[in-house]
Amino acid sequence: MTHRPFLDRRTVLKSGIACATVTMSMPAAAKTYGLSPTQVDAGVWLIEGAQDGFAPSNGGAICNIVLLETPEGAVVIDTGSTAKMGASIRAFADQALGGVAMTLITHNHPDHWFGNLAFQDGPILCLPACAAQCDRNAEGYSEALYHILGSWMSGTTPVIPNGTLEGGDINIGGRRLTLIPMSGHSDADLVIIDQATGILIAGDLLFLNRAATFPDADIPTWLAALDQLQGFDFAGVIPGHGAFHRSSAALVQTRNYLVATDARLRLAAELGLSPMEAMIAGPVPGTETLGANPEEYRRSVVQSWTGYEQEALPLAHPL
Amino acid sequence: MAQLLTHLLPGRSTDIQPAVLGAHDDPYDSGMWPWHREEILGDPAYWQNDPRVLVLGPKNAEDQTHVPFLVDGTALDAAEKIVITIDYSPFPWTMTFYCGRALPLVGFGVKYEVGGPLRASVALADGTWAMGAHFVSAIGGGCSAPALAHDQPDWQDGFGELRAKLWSETGRLRIWLRHPQDTGLAPGLPAHHLTDLLVEDLSGKEICRLELGEPVEENPVLTLLLPKELASDDVIIRARDNNGYIFEGRVETSA
Numbered sequence: 001m002t003h004r005p006f007l008d009r010r011t012v013l014k015s016g017i018a019c020a021t022v023t024m025s026m027p028a029a030a031k032t033y034g035l036s037p038t039q040v041d042a043g044v045w046l047i048e049g050a051q052d053g054f055a056p057s058n059g060g061a062i063c064n065i066v067l068l069e070t071p072e073g074a075v076v077i078d079t080g081s082t083a084k085m086g087a088s089i090r091a092f093a094d095q096a097l098g099g100v101a102m103t104l105i106t107h108n109h110p111d112h113w114f115g116n117l118a119f120q121d122g123p124i125l126c127l128p129a130c131a132a133q134c135d136r137n138a139e140g141y142s143e144a145l146y147h148i149l150g151s152w153m154s155g156t157t158p159v160i161p162n163g164t165l166e167g168g169d170i171n172i173g174g175r176r177l178t179l180i181p182m183s184g185h186s187d188a189d190l191v192i193i194d195q196a197t198g199i200l201i202a203g204d205l206l207f208l209n210r211a212a213t214f215p216d217a218d219i220p221t222w223l224a225a226l227d228q229l230q231g232f233d234f235a236g237v238i239p240g241h242g243a244f245h246r247s248s249a250a251l252v253q254t255r256n257y258l259v260a261t262d263a264r265l266r267l268a269a270e271l272g273l274s275p276m277e278a279m280i281a282g283p284v285p286g287t288e289t290l291g292a293n294p295e296e297y298r299r300s301v302v303q304s305w306t307g308y309e310q311e312a313l314p315l316a317h318p319l
Numbered sequence: 320m321a322q323l324l325t326h327l328l329p330g331r332s333t334d335i336q337p338a339v340l341g342a343h344d345d346p347y348d349s350g351m352w353p354w355h356r357e358e359i360l361g362d363p364a365y366w367q368n369d370p371r372v373l374v375l376g377p378k379n380a381e382d383q384t385h386v387p388f389l390v391d392g393t394a395l396d397a398a399e400k401i402v403i404t405i406d407y408s409p410f411p412w413t414m415t416f417y418c419g420r421a422l423p424l425v426g427f428g429v430k431y432e433v434g435g436p437l438r439a440s441v442a443l444a445d446g447t448w449a450m451g452a453h454f455v456s457a458i459g460g461g462c463s464a465p466a467l468a469h470d471q472p473d474w475q476d477g478f479g480e481l482r483a484k485l486w487s488e489t490g491r492l493r494i495w496l497r498h499p500q501d502t503g504l505a506p507g508l509p510a511h512h513l514t515d516l517l518v519e520d521l522s523g524k525e526i527c528r529l530e531l532g533e534p535v536e537e538n539p540v541l542t543l544l545l546p547k548e549l550a551s552d553d554v555i556i557r558a559r560d561n562n563g564y565i566f567e568g569r570v571e572t573s574a
Contacts, residue, residue: 280375
């Protein structure tokens with residue numbers, strides 16, 4: 001990569017993270033994560049994230065973390081936004097689940113892997129394109145998260161996953177997992193099905209009661225991934241953001257949100273709106289109160305606008 | 320009366336409200352603002368913050384190289400030009416829009432080097448100025464980063480591509496031009512950016528024009544507003560950059 005320094009500098013600026021409004025007053029108390037793992041099915045532990053964007057109020061604990069119990073220790077799925085959060089997850093695995101057998105990262109967005117520091121003594125695996133994106137964006141994500149989260153980030157350094165996997169079945173101490181490579185929310189979205197319980201761990205291909213995020217989204221590909229997910233025979237769903245459930249609620253909601261938001265932005269560009277007007281017009285009616293909205297919708301406008309605009313504006317005629 | 324088109328989308332607008340500033344207050348407490356008034360605006364004898372100058376921008380810069388703004392001064396009488404400045408940019412002067420026969424509304428995107436206010440100063444026919452401002456929280460670095468185009472070996476392909484549309488019913492004119500807009504601050508990349516853009520009617524008479532500076536985003540998109548009688552016919556766009564390249568085309572009007 002001859003342009004490597006450019007790419008690095010550039011990714012800092014296009015890191016795809018909303019800068020939450022920075023408040024100048026910081027609470028004096030030491031910051032700790034009050035993570036509360038819940039067992040949603042046999043040996044399936046969920047640490048549910050806040051239904052919001054990165055903010056000092058949540059310390060970046062916004063996505064779902066899953067731990068699967070095996071006789072060899074836990075399979076940890078995603079590690080959180082900060083070193084401190086990763087360490088809290090690790091402490092739970094060590095104290096309650098007999099340590100960590102393996103860590104899996106669903107995709108490259110930093111709320112899912114910036115806690116890797118606490119797991120680097122073992123395998124941290126993800127899809128190859130995810131590892132490449134983590135490497136490419138690490139510096140930019142880090143700068144953005146320090147900006148937003150402040151001292152929550154103390155000691156955090158991005159640790160790129162130390163191995164890759166391609167998908168297929170794996171067996172850890174008798175617990176069989178099916179790993180399915182997909183994309184659409186990002187370049188590489190790892191979907192995991194726990195064969196013992198039939199639970200689908202969907203990463204950020206699925207959102208429930210929280211606005212979907214678009215920084216690396218490709219909507220047609222994402223919709224195709226949803227079609228594929230719908231074809232699976234699952235007993236329960238853990239979305240990337242939102243509660244565990246035993247229905248197709250997240251599938252339906254995510255699909256509707258993508259289709260309607262896509263249509264809204266296309267319409268806005270076709271009617272001659274500027275991106276600020278599309279932002280001010282607010283989210284699709286009925287989605288204003290989803291977690292992280294209307295902020296997430298506004299971010300999506302900035303992230304996705306150029307494509308819609310180019311479609312809407314024809315080439316000028318030569319003179 | 321603002322001339323926004325947000326009502327064309329179904330649903331209820333969210334609560335983005337322009338900042339309301341006291342006549343001579345600077346709630347952003349910017350050290351640069353008095354200096355910019357002196358150096359860039361020519362030290363006007365009479366100026367005031369005016370709620371009729373809507374400066375709409377995001378709270379936070381999601382992308383430091385594309386921060387969208389819309390300035391609407393259509394509630395003012397006799398606006399002659401709009402000067403856009405960014406308080407803490409290495410290039411504070413961003414653009415000057417000479418309204419001419421167009422309405423005093425301009426939408427654009429800018430690069431943010433440091434978080435801070437962007438100001439729109441509207442010169443009125445009586446020699447006074449009406450100002451508006453909007454503060455953006457930003458990580459920054461947008462002016463010193465290389466254009467995305469330079470990541471690609473073929474960035475010159477499509478350079479100068481001009482896309483535009485004029486909506487006859489609303490008078491909206493949107494203009495997109497493929498240009499790297501290099502500020503000269505990124506290592507090894509000399510300044511290369513648009514300096515002028517002119518909108519003419521088919522008889523060649525000027526409708527309005529803009530002078531453009533370094534902070535304007537890569538592949539800039541401008542939003543303008545023409546009175547309906549001018550929007551019912553095609554218009555001509557002519558632009559040039561600091562290296563002498565000329566970009567021009569005819570924009571078709573359509574419903």
